[in-house]
Amino acid sequence: MRLSRLFAGEGSTPYGLPNFDSTTVFVRAAASYLRGEAFPRLGMIHPKLEPLAKRVNALPQEARTTIYTQGGANEGIDPDDLGDVDVERFRQWVVDQYPERGYPAVIIGSSNGAAVHLAALLGIPFLPQTFLLPIQRSMDADAIREDIQWGAEHAPPFLEANPDVSLHQMHDPNQDRLMVRKLAYFRVKSRTLGEAYEEFLDTVLEPGGTVISLECEYDWPAIDVGERHSFQLGGCGGLSPEEYYEGSEQVARFLERQNAGQHEWDVPEPDGRIPEAEWGFDPALRDDIERVANERDYEVRRLAFDDPRDLSPFVADRYRERYADRDRSVDRLLVQSFALIEPWWTIRTGSVPYWTAFNTRSDVEFLESYLEESDPYDEIRTTLFSHGMESAGLASVREWRDVLSNARDEYGFVGVDTDEFPYDVETQVRYHADLPEEIDARYAHPPPMAFDRFESIAADVAEEYELEWDAVRRSENERRSETEPTG
DSSP states (O other): OOGGGTTSOOSOOOTTOOSSSHHHHHHHHHHHHHTTOOOOGGGTSOGGGHHHHTTGGGSOHHHHHHHHHHHHHTTOBOGGGGGGOOHHHHHHHHHHTSOOSOEEEEEEESOOHHHHHHHHHHTOOEEESEEEEEEEOOOOTTOHHHHHHHHHHHHHHHHHHOTTEEEEEEEOTTTTHHHHTTEEEEEEEESSOHHHHHHHHHHHEEEEEEEEEEEEOOEEEEEEEETTEEEEESOSSSSOHHHHHHOOHHHHHHHHHTTOSOSSOOOOOOOEEEEOTTTOOOTHHHHHHHHHHHHHTOEEEEEEESSGGGHHHHHHHHHHHHHHHTTOOOOEEEEEETTOOOHHHHHHTTOEEEEESSSBHHHHHHHHHHHHHSOOOSEEEEOOOOOSOOOTTBOOHHHHHHHHTTSSSEEEESSOOTTTTTSOTTHHHHHHHHHHHHOOOOOOOOOOOOHHHHHHHHHHHGGGGTOEEEEEEOOHHHHHHHHSOOO
């Protein structure tokens, strides 16, 4: 197999759904845990290729950036096939990953790495709203207006074939610079549950069970391209929305390093702010969740937060409490970067999970804020996602090491070649292989936390974490029990 295909993915996802996207990885990780399985190699690199993957850093840096670019480009679809893409097949693929058994609750909504760990804690599935649809095309990374026009011309067949989604075309010439030269990023958000999700709930959700509507209210300036079609420049991470649209000294320095011949991006004025393409929640889905809940008498809880990283402290502290309840150590923190997550080994090693959305200075700041406000940890380690690009706002290894040094005893990296970051291609297999070597503690996997206990805790403490936990709908049995006289 050619090296350019090494990280292109080997899974059986439906046509149009890539292996390399965060959503796909999150679903595989959550489902692997519910099956009682570890989650190696992002779930997409064939085991026979692992020895080869662990030697990729010996290649010249230019060759490694080519692997990133071509590996992703190989998963793009032909733009002439857009009318044949059916998002319902994506949703069917999601539910097919999970064991078919009874669950007290199901999480549906925003893509989020901390939500994967929450699903593992509760022993329940996570069903995402957002999917990435990558489309092959060649374009200068800084040709923003050209990409908007390209999307306007090519999106209609897809939107006509999928009337129940909104299309958030995303172009990040900073963090995704290697990819956007070869791919258009169509991020699609389900506005309805669809047949697959509805049937899954009917099959596995216990009577009177709960749908948790996971709602990240993170928004971003966007350009209105057409009905259910918007264009977003940039994304969560190293630059603010204003820097993408209006420029800054940081942007000018970055473009100078890229020999771009310009000091800011030429982009139309945005029309307003809408849910961010990768992490934000389209509230139309909640309306459909409530419709189905009313028909089937499900309970609905709304778990909402402003920034995708806001969920991480809440989930981390629930793990600390769970470990304390079982007389285990609560002093080992495992920070997991972007798609480099592993719920099975996290719990096996008695580690508290903390998820960072990416590898930027803002991610460092979120982690630092959490550590300042929490009880100290004896050990802190982190994975570190490499994207093959010295993007604006990228946090250096030194900056990561500084925040990890808040540990009272041991700290460091897991599966990271610090000399090669952010060109460390090997980290995508080493993060998992190094975990059991770096952390030698072993614990049995506990049963899931009882959902009623979790709900009680969430209702009590959500406000402390600046989260919202709302009882959107209660089942008929629950309402009767609340109104029946006691004593």
